[in-house]
Structures are given as C-alpha cells and as structure tokens.
Amino acid sequence: MTAQALPNDLEPFWMPFTANRHFKKAPRLLAEAKDMHYSTPEGRKILDATAGLWCVNAGHGREKIVKAVQAQVAKLDFAPSFNVGHPIAFELAARLTSMVPGYSQVFYTNSGSESVDTALKIALAYQRAIGQGTRTRLIGRERGYHGVGFGGMSVGGMVANRKIWGPSMLNGVDHIRHTHEPEKNAFSKGQPEWGAHLADDLERLVALHDASTIAAVIVEPVAGSTGVLVPPKGYLQRLRQICDKHGILLIFDEVITGFGRLGSSFATEHFGVKPDLFTTAKGISNATIPMGAVFCRKGIYDAFMNGPEGMIEVFHGYTYSAHPVACAAALATLDIYREEGLFERAAELSPYWQEAVHSMKGLPNVIDIRNCGLTAGVELAPRPNAPPTSRGMDAHLKAFEKGVMVRFSGETICMSPPLIISKGQIDQIVDTVTDVIKTIH
Numbered sequence: 001m002t003a004q005a006l007p008n009d010l011e012p013f014w015m016p017f018t019a020n021r022h023f024k025k026a027p028r029l030l031a032e033a034k035d036m037h038y039s040t041p042e043g044r045k046i047l048d049a050t051a052g053l054w055c056v057n058a059g060h061g062r063e064k065i066v067k068a069v070q071a072q073v074a075k076l077d078f079a080p081s082f083n084v085g086h087p088i089a090f091e092l093a094a095r096l097t098s099m100v101p102g103y104s105q106v107f108y109t110n111s112g113s114e115s116v117d118t119a120l121k122i123a124l125a126y127q128r129a130i131g132q133g134t135r136t137r138l139i140g141r142e143r144g145y146h147g148v149g150f151g152g153m154s155v156g157g158m159v160a161n162r163k164i165w166g167p168s169m170l171n172g173v174d175h176i177r178h179t180h181e182p183e184k185n186a187f188s189k190g191q192p193e194w195g196a197h198l199a200d201d202l203e204r205l206v207a208l209h210d211a212s213t214i215a216a217v218i219v220e221p222v223a224g225s226t227g228v229l230v231p232p233k234g235y236l237q238r239l240r241q242i243c244d245k246h247g248i249l250l251i252f253d254e255v256i257t258g259f260g261r262l263g264s265s266f267a268t269e270h271f272g273v274k275p276d277l278f279t280t281a282k283g284i285s286n287a288t289i290p291m292g293a294v295f296c297r298k299g300i301y302d303a304f305m306n307g308p309e310g311m312i313e314v315f316h317g318y319t320y321s322a323h324p325v326a327c328a329a330a331l332a333t334l335d336i337y338r339e340e341g342l343f344e345r346a347a348e349l350s351p352y353w354q355e356a357v358h359s360m361k362g363l364p365n366v367i368d369i370r371n372c373g374l375t376a377g378v379e380l381a382p383r384p385n386a387p388p389t390s391r392g393m394d395a396h397l398k399a400f401e402k403g404v405m406v407r408f409s410g411e412t413i414c415m416s417p418p419l420i421i422s423k424g425q426i427d428q429i430v431d432t433v434t435d436v437i438k439t440i441h
C-alpha cells in the first residue's frame with residue numbers, strides 16, 4: 001500500500017447526498033480499490049458490500065477494463081456522435097441489444113439521471129410521432145428514485161429529494177402508490193406473495209386523468225435507493241397489462257437492476273415482463289467510466305423514421321453520448337460478465353445470500369428484511385424523536401469502522417455487493433452487520 005497524500009482542506013468539495021459538516025469532521029476516505037475491497041489512505045481494508053453505489057458489479061480494478069480504457073484513450077480520446085460516428089459505439093450497441101431479445105436500439109447517456117430523462121423524452125416524442133400528442137402526462141410511483149434531473153425528480157417519489165423543489169417540477173406528473181406494506185409483506189424472502197393488486201392503482205389515475213393524457217409510467221422493477229422494495233409476485237405483469245389496455249408506455253428504470261444484479265442480465269428477463277423502454281447506467285461499464293443507455297423495444301425507433309431523410313429525427317443527445325473511452329470500458333465489462341459467467345454466479349449465490357441476510361431476523365430493532373438477487377435491505381425501527389436516518393447512519397458508520405461498507409437509506413441498511421463475492425465474504429458482511437445492529441440502541 002502506497003502512502004496517500006491526504007487532503008488538508010475538505011471544504012471546497014460540496015459533497016453530493018452527504019451530511020457535509022458531519023463527514024468533514026470525521027472523513028471516511030477511500031484511496032484504492034481491488035476486487036472486493038477498498039483501502040483507506042492508512043491502508044485499512046474495507047469489504048465493499050455495496051459495489052460502490054450499486055455499480056461495480058464485476059469488482060474493482062479489473063485489469064481487462066483498465067487496459068481497454070488505457071488503449072482507447074491513446075487511440076481515440078474523444079469523437080462526437082452528432083453527425084459523425086466512431087466504430088466501437090456501433091459495436092457496443094449491437095452487443096447490448098443482442099443481450100435482450102425484443103430491443104433493437106440503445107440511446108447513450110452518461111448517467112442514470114440522464115438515462116431517465118432520455119427515456120421520458122423518448123416516450124413523449126414517441127406518443128407524438130404516432131399521433132397521440134395529447135399524451136403528455138408522466139406517471140411515477142411513490143418512493144421511486146429516478147435520479148436528480150428535473151424529469152427524474154418529478155416522477156420520483158422520495159420526499160426528501162422533492163420537497164425543496166416542489167413548484168419547479170414538471171407539470172402533469174402523478175404517482176401510483178408504492179408496494180411497501182410491512183403488515184402484509186415484512187420478512188418476505190424474495191418477491192412478496194401479497195400485493196399484485198397494488199398495480200391497479202394505475203387504473204385509479206387513468207380514471208382521474210383519462211388514458212388519452214398519459215404518455216408513460218416509469219417504475220424501478222426493484223426499488224433500490226428507497227431501501228430495496230421488491231415487487232410482489234404478479235405486480236409487474238399486471239402493470240404491463242394495464243399499460244397495454246390503455247396505450248400507455250411502460251418504462252423500467254434498470255439503473256440498479258441491469259447487468260446481473262438480480263442474477264439475470266436485466267430485470268425484464270428476471271421477471272418476464274417487457275417494458276417499452278428501459279434505462280441503464282452503473283454496471284454497463286462497471287462504473288469505470290460514466291455511461292448509461294436507454295434500451296428501446298422494436299418499433300420505437302422506427303416510429304421516428306418516417307419524416308424527410310435529411311432531417312434530424314430527435315433533437316436530443318449529450319456531448320458525451322457514446323464517449324469512446326466509456327464504450328471501450330463497457331465492451332471490456334461485457335466481456336468479463338460473459339467470460340466469468342457473473343450473472344449466473346449472482347443467480348447461484350442468491351439463495352445463500354437470502355438465507356444469510358434473513359438470519360438477522362430477530363435482532364434488536366430489525367423490523368423487516370427484504371432481498372432479491374444480490375440485493376438486500378435490513379430495516380431498523382426509527383428512534384423516537386430522532387431524524388429518520390439516525391439508526392441507519394449509525395449502522396453505516398459502525399460497519400465502516402469494522403471494515404465493511406454498507407449504505408443506508410432512511411433506516412434501511414442497503415447491501416448490493418459485487419457479483420464476484422465469495423460465500424465467506426457474504427458471511428463476513430452478515431456477521432459484521434449483525435454485530436453492528438446489536439450495538440445500536
């Protein structure tokens with residue numbers, strides 16, 4: 001471990017989604033990473049139970065990706081994709097669409113937030129292109145997280161992420177209810193048995209607004225950032241049926257669930273439900289270089305191809321859409337997923353993971369445990385008269401002291417390790433979190 005220069009002034013960096021003053025009094029710095037571990041500047045190893053931020057699915061510092069990135073920077077550092085192109089952007093698009101039958105185009109972005117805004121914009125433009133221009137309303141779901149752009153924030157349903165910007169959000173957005181019903185669903189292993197009918201809440205909004213005003217519904221197949229909410233059995237199928245009945249597009253936000261997290265390539269495959277569009281980011285490039293992509297089912301792109309041939313069909317895109325270095329990182333990442341069978345590995349490990357995390361049932365203050373694929377949420381009872389993240393934050397801090405990095409969302413401890421994790425490392429995570437929970441009063 002090389003000695004790392006420590007920053008002597010933490011103030012200039014306004015950290016995202018962080019309690020800045022609290023952090024800067026006692027910073028938790030990560031200096032290096034390899035496979036399943038981070039190292040602190042002092043050389044302390046931290047087991048990564050969160051795949052960074054649900055994104056480093058193949059583990060850290062993968063040589064194949066590093067080499068691909070180095071080679072690509074040297075060969076073609078940047079090329080725009082507006083009216084010119086570069087070969088590996090097309091190669092990657094073909095690889096991505098070949099992973100999931102029924103989807104024929106991808107639109108490149110640089111993040112989950114951009115993927116969400118892109119998908120919403122494609123949905124609106126598509127409805128207009130097929131002569132359904134009155135369909136301008138977007139529907140999200142309570143407790144949903146779709147990033148921080150104005151579109152994603154508006155369809156999102158996490159109160160803290162919305163309340164400050166209330167009146168500035170998109171017009172005409174509404175939300176169906178969330179699926180979290182602890183009295184019926186607590187401690188479900190995998191998908192809860194109860195709750196498919198909660199999808200019928202979409203019928204309520206159709207009755208209120210009329211289908212002719214609704215363009216699209218967006219949901220996370222498994223809601224991650226709100227604390228791992230797993231869809232009840234049959235729920236997503238029912239949502240699909242209601243959308244079909246009313247000509248509403250269904251968008252899955254697969255920014256977390258994409259690229260093996262559930263033990264399948266994508267949640268659409270895992271749950272056997274085909275949305276019209278689905279968003280990805282994070283695991284697409286193992287997070288090495290920022291990238292995202294929106295997958296479009298066959299027919300969406302074609303609907304835009306009817307105007308004069310020399311005209312730009314959709315006025316949307318980012319300077320860094322299909323950035324060559326991100327494309328190289330993504331191609332190398334897809335190679336690793338395939339060569340090492342990491343999606344299958346995640347599926348094989350899921351039952352072990354499930355039993356391990358559910359062994360925490362009965363610990364003090366644990367009021368629910370939820371899991372799907374290699375994700376889990378352990379929800380703690382809120383402390384009376386304390387902020388609603390108080391026990392969750394303590395769990396994160398204490399686990400970090402003990403050498404394991406977990407996330408917290410409200411009072412839920414969230415875990416989503418890289419797919420290369422071993423059973424021994426699963427045990428280490430669960431043993432550590434168990435010890436931590438026992439000390440949190």
Ligand SMILES: Cc1ncc(COP(=O)(O)O)c(C=O)c1O
Nearest residue numbers: 111112113145146147253255256
């Ligand atoms: C489901 C979902 N959508 C969108 C985003 C936003 O992604 P980004 O932070 O890359 O903009 C996230 C991030 O966690 C997410 O979980």
